[in-house]
Amino acid sequence: xxxxESYSPLDEVNxxxxxxxPSYWQEKWQKIKxxxxxxxxxxxxxxxxxxxxxxxxxTLYPYDEMNLxxxxxxxxxxxxxxxxxxxxxxxxxCCWGARVSILVGFAASLIDVFIGVSYGMIAGxxxxxxxxxxxxxxxxxxxxxxxxxxxxxxxxxxxxxxxxIVALALTGWINMARIVRVQxxxxxxxxxxxxxxxxxxxxxxxxxxxxxxxISGTVLMILTASLPTALFTEAFLSFLGLGVQAxxxxxxxxxxxxxxxxxxxxxxxxxxxxxxxxxxxxxxIIGDGLRDVFDEKVKR
Amino acid sequence: xxxxxxxxxxxxxxxxxxxxxxxxxTLTFFLMHLLPGDPFAEEHSISLENLKALHRHYGLDQSxxxxxxxxxxxxxHFDLGISLKYSGRSVTQIILEHFPISFVLGLxxxxxxxxxxxxxxxxxxxxxxxxxxxxxxxxxxxxxxxPAFLLATLLQYVFAMQLNIxxxxxxxxxxxxxxxAVALALFPLAYILKLTRTNILDVLAQxxxxxxxxxxxxxxxxxxxxxxxxxxxxVIAYVGPLLAAIFTGSFVIEKIFGIPGLxxxxxxxxxxxxxxxxxxxxxFYSGILMICNFLIDCLYYNLDPxxxxxxxx
Amino acid sequence: xxxxxxxxxxxVSFSTTSQIINVxxxxxxxxxxxxxxxxxxxxxxxxxxxxxxxxxxLSENALLKGNILFQNKNIVSCTEKEMLGIRSNQxxxxxxxxxxxxxxxxxxxxxxxxxxxxxxxxVSLAPANEMxxxxxxxxxxxxxxxxxxxYPHMLSGGMRQRILIAFALIRKPQLIIADEPTTALDRKLxxxxxxxxxxxxxxxxxxxxxxxxxxxxxxxxxxxxxGRVVEAAATRKLFSHPQxxxxxxxxxxxxxxxxxxxxxxxxxxxxxxxxxxx
Numbered sequence: 001x002x003x004x005e006s007y008s009p010l011d012e013v014n015x016x017x018x019x020x021x022p023s024y025w026q027e028k029w030q031k032i033k034x035x036x037x038x039x040x041x042x043x044x045x046x047x048x049x050x051x052x053x054x055x056x057x058x059t060l061y062p063y064d065e066m067n068l069x070x071x072x073x074x075x076x077x078x079x080x081x082x083x084x085x086x087x088x089x090x091x092x093x094c095c096w097g098a099r100v101s102i103l104v105g106f107a108a109s110l111i112d113v114f115i116g117v118s119y120g121m122i123a124g125x126x127x128x129x130x131x132x133x134x135x136x137x138x139x140x141x142x143x144x145x146x147x148x149x150x151x152x153x154x155x156x157x158x159x160x161x162x163x164x165i166v167a168l169a170l171t172g173w174i175n176m177a178r179i180v181r182v183q184x185x186x187x188x189x190x191x192x193x194x195x196x197x198x199x200x201x202x203x204x205x206x207x208x209x210x211x212x213x214x215i216s217g218t219v220l221m222i223l224t225a226s227l228p229t230a231l232f233t234e235a236f237l238s239f240l241g242l243g244v245q246a247x248x249x250x251x252x253x254x255x256x257x258x259x260x261x262x263x264x265x266x267x268x269x270x271x272x273x274x275x276x277x278x279x280x281x282x283x284x285i286i287g288d289g290l291r292d293v294f295d296e297k298v299k300r
Numbered sequence: 301x302x303x304x305x306x307x308x309x310x311x312x313x314x315x316x317x318x319x320x321x322x323x324x325x326t327l328t329f330f331l332m333h334l335l336p337g338d339p340f341a342e343e344h345s346i347s348l349e350n351l352k353a354l355h356r357h358y359g360l361d362q363s364x365x366x367x368x369x370x371x372x373x374x375x376x377h378f379d380l381g382i383s384l385k386y387s388g389r390s391v392t393q394i395i396l397e398h399f400p401i402s403f404v405l406g407l408x409x410x411x412x413x414x415x416x417x418x419x420x421x422x423x424x425x426x427x428x429x430x431x432x433x434x435x436x437x438x439x440x441x442x443x444x445x446x447p448a449f450l451l452a453t454l455l456q457y458v459f460a461m462q463l464n465i466x467x468x469x470x471x472x473x474x475x476x477x478x479x480x481a482v483a484l485a486l487f488p489l490a491y492i493l494k495l496t497r498t499n500i501l502d503v504l505a506q507x508x509x510x511x512x513x514x515x516x517x518x519x520x521x522x523x524x525x526x527x528x529x530x531x532x533x534x535v536i537a538y539v540g541p542l543l544a545a546i547f548t549g550s551f552v553i554e555k556i557f558g559i560p561g562l563x564x565x566x567x568x569x570x571x572x573x574x575x576x577x578x579x580x581x582x583x584f585y586s587g588i589l590m591i592c593n594f595l596i597d598c599l600y601y602n603l604d605p606x607x608x609x610x611x612x613x
Numbered sequence: 614x615x616x617x618x619x620x621x622x623x624x625v626s627f628s629t630t631s632q633i634i635n636v637x638x639x640x641x642x643x644x645x646x647x648x649x650x651x652x653x654x655x656x657x658x659x660x661x662x663x664x665x666x667x668x669x670x671l672s673e674n675a676l677l678k679g680n681i682l683f684q685n686k687n688i689v690s691c692t693e694k695e696m697l698g699i700r701s702n703q704x705x706x707x708x709x710x711x712x713x714x715x716x717x718x719x720x721x722x723x724x725x726x727x728x729x730x731x732x733x734x735x736v737s738l739a740p741a742n743e744m745x746x747x748x749x750x751x752x753x754x755x756x757x758x759x760x761x762x763x764y765p766h767m768l769s770g771g772m773r774q775r776i777l778i779a780f781a782l783i784r785k786p787q788l789i790i791a792d793e794p795t796t797a798l799d800r801k802l803x804x805x806x807x808x809x810x811x812x813x814x815x816x817x818x819x820x821x822x823x824x825x826x827x828x829x830x831x832x833x834x835x836x837x838x839x840g841r842v843v844e845a846a847a848t849r850k851l852f853s854h855p856q857x858x859x860x861x862x863x864x865x866x867x868x869x870x871x872x873x874x875x876x877x878x879x880x881x882x883x884x885x886x887x888x889x890x891x
Binding site (some may be wrong): 003072119121138139140149151152153155156228231232235239240241242253255259262277278280281284288 | 316319321322327328331387441442444445446447448449450453458548551552555567570571573578
Binding site for chain 3 (some may be wrong): 506507508509511512513514515516517518524526529530534603604605
């Protein structure tokens with residue numbers, strides 16, 4: 001394990017003059033461009049989104065057309081992903097499911113970001129005592145097992161698309177608020193903020209123009225980390241039977257249906273499951289890539 | 301000795317624990333009672349008198365606030381009510397019967413996750429950016445990308461149905477526990493792996509590691525004496541959420557592997573809308589989690605000498 | 614007197630993700646046994662890097678070139694295993710930043726015993742403790758027993774710095790490489806510590822911003838600027854007749870040093886324009 005040895009001796013040592021350093025975003029972009037798996041994942045993800053948008057128009061079957069004559073057929077040229085037990089084309093259903101899952105994921109995450117960032121910023125700039133109480137409230141809410149609350153909410157509000165989005169959004173903002181607050185506290189005491197206050201900028205203006213750009217890197221990082229959680233939770237709720245209701249389908253419900261038929265019709269699980277896996281995998285790589293670039297503590 | 305342990309920090313944590321449990325109980329209770337409809341109305345048509353009699357029997361005819369205080373009173377006596385669907389079985393009884401199974405499963409999973417995660421994470425940190433590191437990282441991302449039920453199904457399909465190494469389902473011997481425990485442990489293992497790796501890399505970049513090197517210590521000694529202690533503090537801090545993940549993961553795993561644990565009961569009662577059971581198990585799990593978090597906080601407090609020093613009175 | 618360390622054209626570069634940065638661009642000097650060598654220069658001139666390179670304590674992305682001859686070995690081509698032996702017995706390094714150079718979760722006593730465990734493994738616990746306390750007291754750290762049981766964050770910066778110095782002294786090495794070891798100490802303490810270093814250890818490599826101390830305790834001085842040695846001379850000669858223009862600016866900006874030609878003693882004249890020194 002040679003973790004401490006330097007390379008020596010070297011044949012040639014380059015010595016370019018000190019180049020003028022690139023700007024903040026340019027530097028980040030340069031770093032990201034070098035990470036090939038990151039770029040590959042972005043590509044896959046974009047194509048999945050494309051799949052969701054264009055897919056239903058590629059086949060001519062509507063997602064809920066049942067035709068019992070065609071039930072449980074394996075993949076063929078007619079039905080690219082095969083059919084399910086009610087004769088519905090699985091490919092179309094996967095495309096529609098993609099829309100639902102992506103919608104749930106993004107909606108919940110964006111609401112999370114919105115609530116979390118606002119809460120965090122307010123807690124960061126507020127007076128000491130108010131900030132303390134805000135954090136204690138977060139601590140109490142956080143100590144409750146997140147998934148249990150989600151289950152309870154969904155049981156109470158009845159399963160459905162809106163319910164899931166609300167349940168996810170209500171519990172996920174906490175992490176964001178915590179981290180945003182820490183960042184705001186760090187930035188608050190820096191000189192450029194004091195300078196801005198000096199020439200009479202209002203607090204809101206300071207927040208929007210100065211602090212927000214600085215924390216946007218971190219926010220992006222956490223956003224891409226909360227998307228997989230949303231997809232996981234959606235799949236989990238579907239598994240419990242609390243997901244979106246038939247005939248609307250999401251990847252979670254499709255996978256759940258496929259689970260029951262695994263023995264004899266494995267493609268019914270294979271396709272939705274692969275889609276779930278693929279999207280979470282890419283999101284994880286993207287999240288890691290962003291973290292490598294934006295996390296200040298990472299040394300090279 | 302008592303003052304050393306029962307300090308301001310611990311006292312605050314205890315207070316906090318009690319508040320949180322109270323909050324959960326209240327929240328769960330009121331959420332349940334917001335439900336529209338009636339738990340009995342779904343049954344085959346009941347005459348109005350029978351319905352009223354049932355309500356009176358279960359105390360559902362009184363105002364919500366009175367029901368709430370009665371419920372609190374029951375909880376203090378460890379009485380969590382009686383199942384609506386399996387009449388005659390009290391919730392406490394259900395918990396006592398089935399929790400030990402989940403406990404064993406969870407303990408195994410915890411063990412696998414901690415041992416595997418820490419060792420692989422350390423390995424990845426030491427061989428940073430070389431093929432071992434990349435391989436381990438890819439493995440961890442794959443583990444993190446599988447929803448629990450898919451992972452469990454995959455394992456079941458490959459190892460049990462096709463290769464016949466392990467039994468498919470049910471509970472009985474040690475072999476029955478292997479597949480479910482592994483399925484439960486893979487996600488936390490990957491998380492701990494990444495956490496350990498990041499923390500070890502952080503610690504390795506610190507100045508006091510330079511001091512240790514300048515004293516002539518070799519890599520292994522540095523690891524053992526300096527790095528692990530500091531890096532694992534962060535892992536201990538994660539054990540709380542880890543337990544939560546194992547609990548919630550167990551719902552799925554138990555259902556797929558047919559294990560008669562508490563998680564499966566929760567899933568079943570959700571499908572049946574059996575409210576006392578749902579509430580009871582929810583409160584029980586929350587309570588256990590909070591107590592474990594509290595114990596971990598105490599442990600952390602005793603391990604990190606800086607906390608005792610920087611206490612605010 | 615024989616040459617202990619002979620540095621020949623040392624070059625150190627760091628490779629980062631975007632470029633390769635040359636920090637040390639050809640440094641040559643020689644340190645003889647029994648001699649104290651001072652290195653002065655402004656921040657960023659590569660002094661700390663040279664010190665770390667002598668013990669190969671640089672990070673993984675550092676590229677070394679050149680020769681460092683120490684006791685018939687070329688350190689640049691030594692393996693890590695050989696370096697371990699050298700670090701524990703023959704050369705000791707005192708780091709610059711005392712705030713972060715001590716493990717925050719370990720007691721001072723444990724860290725100090727670890728310091729000489731390698732060179733004197735046969736010492737048992739009680740005599741080891743004795744030795745540690747002895748050295749702490751030499752460095753003017755009274756209540757050495759308490760300090761041994763304390764954690765780093767309980768101590769002041771000056772105390773931590775002296776503890777780092779104690780780590781180096783206790784091994785009884787042939788050479789101590791001290792990177793600004795007295796920044797957190799007041800004047801009286803500074804003198805005591807540097808005198809102690811000179812007495813205890815045969816050879817000393819001292820890097821410092823404090824020109825007064827360098828002038829007083831070093832036999833030879835080299836001046837570094839942007840990775841190169843711009844001037845090397847005996848102390849007296851350097852301070853009285855600096856040749857290189859950079860040396861002149863360095864010396865002029867701090868204080869006026871008058872040299873008593875007879876006794877090698879230097880007196881300081883407080884120059885009101887350049888601020889007080891204490």
